Amino acid sequence: MIPRPTWNAWKVWRRNWDVFFKTYRVNFLPPFIEPVLYLLAIGYGLGMFVGEIEGIPYVLYIAPALLAISMMNSSFFECTYSSFVRMYYQKMFDAMVSTPLSIEDVIAGELLWGATRSFIYATAMLVVLVAFGVVSLPTSLLVIPFSFLAGLLFAGIAMCFTAITPGIDTLNYPAFLFITPMFLFSGTFFPLSVLPGPLQVFALAVLPLAQVVTVTRSLTLASLSPLFLYSLAWIGAVTAVFFFLSIYLMQRRLVV
Amino acid sequence: MQPIIEARGLRKDFGALKAVDGISFSVMPGEVFGFLGPNGAGKTTTMRMIECVSPATAGMLTVFGIDVNRDAREIKRRLGVVPQETNLDPDFTCFENLVVYARYFGIPRAEARERAEELLSFVQLLEKRDVPIEKLSGGMKRRLILARALVNSPGLLVLDEPTIGLDPQARHLMWEKLKALQAAGNTIVLTTHYLEEAERLCNRLVIMDHGKILIEGTPAELVHQYAGEEVVEVDHTPEVVACLQEMGARYEVFGDMIEVFTDQPREVAKRLLSDCNPGRVFVRRGSLEDVFLSLTGRVLRL
Numbered sequence: 001m002i003p004r005p006t007w008n009a010w011k012v013w014r015r016n017w018d019v020f021f022k023t024y025r026v027n028f029l030p031p032f033i034e035p036v037l038y039l040l041a042i043g044y045g046l047g048m049f050v051g052e053i054e055g056i057p058y059v060l061y062i063a064p065a066l067l068a069i070s071m072m073n074s075s076f077f078e079c080t081y082s083s084f085v086r087m088y089y090q091k092m093f094d095a096m097v098s099t100p101l102s103i104e105d106v107i108a109g110e111l112l113w114g115a116t117r118s119f120i121y122a123t124a125m126l127v128v129l130v131a132f133g134v135v136s137l138p139t140s141l142l143v144i145p146f147s148f149l150a151g152l153l154f155a156g157i158a159m160c161f162t163a164i165t166p167g168i169d170t171l172n173y174p175a176f177l178f179i180t181p182m183f184l185f186s187g188t189f190f191p192l193s194v195l196p197g198p199l200q201v202f203a204l205a206v207l208p209l210a211q212v213v214t215v216t217r218s219l220t221l222a223s224l225s226p227l228f229l230y231s232l233a234w235i236g237a238v239t240a241v242f243f244f245l246s247i248y249l250m251q252r253r254l255v256v
Numbered sequence: 257m258q259p260i261i262e263a264r265g266l267r268k269d270f271g272a273l274k275a276v277d278g279i280s281f282s283v284m285p286g287e288v289f290g291f292l293g294p295n296g297a298g299k300t301t302t303m304r305m306i307e308c309v310s311p312a313t314a315g316m317l318t319v320f321g322i323d324v325n326r327d328a329r330e331i332k333r334r335l336g337v338v339p340q341e342t343n344l345d346p347d348f349t350c351f352e353n354l355v356v357y358a359r360y361f362g363i364p365r366a367e368a369r370e371r372a373e374e375l376l377s378f379v380q381l382l383e384k385r386d387v388p389i390e391k392l393s394g395g396m397k398r399r400l401i402l403a404r405a406l407v408n409s410p411g412l413l414v415l416d417e418p419t420i421g422l423d424p425q426a427r428h429l430m431w432e433k434l435k436a437l438q439a440a441g442n443t444i445v446l447t448t449h450y451l452e453e454a455e456r457l458c459n460r461l462v463i464m465d466h467g468k469i470l471i472e473g474t475p476a477e478l479v480h481q482y483a484g485e486e487v488v489e490v491d492h493t494p495e496v497v498a499c500l501q502e503m504g505a506r507y508e509v510f511g512d513m514i515e516v517f518t519d520q521p522r523e524v525a526k527r528l529l530s531d532c533n534p535g536r537v538f539v540r541r542g543s544l545e546d547v548f549l550s551l552t553g554r555v556l557r558l
């Protein structure tokens with residue numbers, strides 16, 4: 001019953017990679033411009049009034065959150081809207097499964113590509129953050145490999161929604177009801193400790209972005225959070241579950 | 257000689273619907289084998305089972321002597337597929353489409369590029385080599401899909417409605433390409449509801465309806481057996497109907513025309529002219545269309 005993708009998934013990944021670099025000028029703009037805008041407006045602008053959080057200058061506090069949000073958005077939106085377009089409108093998956101590729105290979109390739117997008121965006125953004133001097137080196141370099149794992153987590157969750165959505169419009173539900181609240185309530189722009197107790201527990205138990213923020217912040221501040229290992233293990237386990245679950249759900253949708 | 261495809265009691269259910277209801281057929285090497293039938297007859301479902309993308313509900317199906325449930329990857333490696341729906345990769349040019357598709361088969365890059373050039377020239381798209389897919393006409397897209405299906409030098413080509421929606425020029429060009437492939441000894445399975453297409457291309461064909469195979473044979477055999485060499489067409493009037501009933505002839509009413517299937521068309525026409533005040537009477541060659549319509553009826557399928 002457990003899906004068994006093979007290394008052929010690489011060929012699907014490579015197809016998406018080729019398309020991405022065909023249009024790289026458009027694709028590379030957001031990871032460079034977005035953090036600059038956020039750093040200026042929220043980090044320095046709002047930061048003037050906030051001062052410090054837990055003894056850390058506000059701009060340093062939100063820099064890792066910007067990275068984590070970028071990992072989430074780039075992989076989540078790739079494996080929801082973009083994958084859906086490839087599957088439903090472009091009939092890309094149909095074309096691929098007529099070759100020696102299996103549906104497991106195709107979905108695994110899409111997931112790995114979603115993770116790669118997170119990796120590309122986080123790396124580009126890290127360059128900007130280093131230039132602004134708001135992240136510690138060399139520990140922040142570990143964000144680069146971590147962004148792939150975090151990307152794979154969100155890609156798997158996203159692909160589950162893609163597998164069960166009736167149409168492209170209904171993908172707006174997870175985008176607004178899941179991603180947007182998570183963007184605000186995962187210890188991104190203010191610490192979880194200001195939330196009511198039950199909400200804190202909820203965030204730490206089930207919100208993927210809260211775990212990713214914890215790990216990323218530990219790396220960019222070069223100071224280990226007590227939750228670091230918990231969050232890392234959480235991400236590893238949940239990523240594995242959603243990786244296989246999303247492939248299974250896609251098989252159920254597409255193999256008829 | 258071992259058949260390329262062999263199906264025994266093949267069945268596919270979608271819930272309560274029996275899309276393919278226990279069909280048996282075999283396709284021999286070098287043959288062009290056609291599936292004809294009205295919409296919803298089960299042709300596409302049969303193709304999808306051969307392509308190993310849709311699992312059968314019951315029955316046996318082997319392609320290249322391999323059971324489809326045993327090694328789908330190996331079968332697909334040796335298969336060329338032209339789907340009914342155009343699913344070219346819109347993010348790439350014609351040339352890139354072929355090269356990227358070749359990569360799915362694990363064909364080395366240099367070989368893939370060479371093969372892509374050859375195939376573009378075969379389907380007469382060499383001057384569209386670097387043009388994005390959206391800039392192609394319908395006929396060009398279908399030809400590019402044919403080229404794409406040939407990228408792995410398949411041992412079997414499966415075409416689902418290869419000329420659907422094409423204008424006559426584009427259709428004839430597609431036929432020309434398929435004829436060339438046939439002459440080169442390729443084994444081809446195709447579905448169509450253009451009867452002229454089936455008559456021109458197929459060595460052997462089956463007519464399907466409601467998931468079952470109604471008849472099987474060469475186009476000439478089927479026309480001979482089910483329509484007769486010639487068909488009499490006559491205006492539909494009560495007098496003519498009375499006459500035909502008196503003669504005991506087999507006929508069908510088609511709007512304001514009646515078609516009479518008989519092995520003595522000239523005699524029938526003569527008697528109609530002399531005795532029945534028929535208006536217009538024609539004698540024409542029987543066609544696969546007559547076979548098709550007499551077997552599957554004239555009722556429009558929705």
